[in-house]
Amino acid sequence: MPRYFFHITHERTEIDRVGEDLPDKHAAWKEATVTAGQILQGIDGNLVPGRDWRMEVADEFENTLYVLHIRAEKPA
Secondary structure, eight states: OOOEEEEEESEEHHHSSEEEEEEEEHHHHHHHHHHHHHHHHHTTTTTOTOOOOEEEEEETTOOOEEEEOOOOOOOO
């Protein structure tokens, strides 16, 4: 089964060195969206304008498959 990695960037970058075995890239996308939702719930007001949140999903060959990007902006 292929292994997928979920790297997070918010204030600092956290590289997923363990990853998760999943059947395919579609399962990796589902896992990414579920996990991203859980992580964003835990940010508790720490996402401020000018400080983005990002999850990069990579396969076992270090190819980026998906990027979830939450951008916090303050209108001008």
